[in-house]
């Protein structure tokens with residue numbers, strides 16, 4: 001179980017590193033709406049680390065990973081005090097609506113974009 005969790009966590013890194021190639025036509029970008037942040041009920045903090053969300057070599061984004069008893073993984077993304085994204089990676093369910101990233105593109109507190117776990121997303125400019 002631990003290996004599975006670590007694998008799920010580490011695979012977020014390439015998503016953060018590759019931002020220049022983010023495509024405007026991706027699934028999440030076409031939808032602008034209000035996505036509800038995940039419920040942390042049953043989840044416990046498992047790990048924290050810093051990551052580079054804009055490719056400049058500085059790890060400006062704090063990741064908090066939470067796990068529940070099923071091995072489902074929630075990760076929050078925080079830069080300069082703004083929590084701007086959540087990802088949910090549901091164990092034993094590699095596709096579909098229970099695996100996603102939601103992003104607040106303009107720091108207004110509303111998560112207005114949704115991505116697949118394999119999509120590219122990056123730190124919003126408003127966190128600077």
Ligand SMILES: [Ca+2]
Nearest residue numbers: 052054056058
């Ligand atoms: Ca950076």
Ligand SMILES: [Ca+2]
Nearest residue numbers: 104105106110
């Ligand atoms: Ca927003």
